[in-house]
Amino acid sequence: MSRSLRRGALAATAIVFSIASLSACGAGNDAQTLGVKPDNAATSVGTVKVQNAVVITQPKPDAEGPAVVSAMLFNNGAKAETLEAIELPGSKLPVKLTAAGGSGPITVPAGGSVLIGGKNNASAVIEQGREAAKNGDVQEVVFKLSETGDVRLKAFVVPATSYFAGYGPEEVPQKPAEQPSSTPPAPPSGAPTASPSGSPAAPDAPAEGDEAPEVPSDSASASHGEDH
Numbered sequence: 001m002s003r004s005l006r007r008g009a010l011a012a013t014a015i016v017f018s019i020a021s022l023s024a025c026g027a028g029n030d031a032q033t034l035g036v037k038p039d040n041a042a043t044s045v046g047t048v049k050v051q052n053a054v055v056i057t058q059p060k061p062d063a064e065g066p067a068v069v070s071a072m073l074f075n076n077g078a079k080a081e082t083l084e085a086i087e088l089p090g091s092k093l094p095v096k097l098t099a100a101g102g103s104g105p106i107t108v109p110a111g112g113s114v115l116i117g118g119k120n121n122a123s124a125v126i127e128q129g130r131e132a133a134k135n136g137d138v139q140e141v142v143f144k145l146s147e148t149g150d151v152r153l154k155a156f157v158v159p160a161t162s163y164f165a166g167y168g169p170e171e172v173p174q175k176p177a178e179q180p181s182s183t184p185p186a187p188p189s190g191a192p193t194a195s196p197s198g199s200p201a202a203p204d205a206p207a208e209g210d211e212a213p214e215v216p217s218d219s220a221s222a223s224h225g226e227d228h
Helices: 003-027 218-227
Strands: 041-045 048-057 067-075 081-087 095-098 106-108 113-116 123-126 138-145 149-159
Touching: 041 149, 048 138, 067 081, 067 106, 067 138, 081 095, 106 113
Parallel strands: 048 149
Antiparallel strands: 041 048, 048 067, 067 113, 067 123, 081 106, 081 138, 095 123, 138 149
């Protein structure tokens, strides 16, 4: 085989491997079911599969408020499953479950799926989120199903930013800062007033029994002036 033919064959082989690699990356981990973010916690028990499980906290590190559990539940069985509870081992904080319609249990239909987290979806809310988990930790989560029983896995704890912004809890508004009062403070007791009186102080009146000083008459004043 000539050098040019060998080079052409090698180039064609490299192109085939490149296309195969790109196709595998594009598919990811069951790409049709990645509703939140690839490579999050997933596990299967019987006919039930839990995928993309995460605990999502408030978007700001110092914000107080609830956290949520977000996950996709699949039911490959012939009978519907009811999600009876979600528990966080190591924490006594309850997780409040609400169906997508706002009432009734969260049901995973036979051959179907349910997304927990995000607008208009079912929700699993941890009221005291900061006490339940810290960002960067791995939290064990137990999904309790009516037919399958407990499905356990360990989920990442992440803030409601980037990929998780649309699936996390609502941000709790911060209290507005107190505005300073516009009324000036009162002057301290005993302080002098700003406008002193212009009237001179009256002379002390003679005490009772004392003789008033004599006022010289005009003639006496004149004679005294002539003597000088």
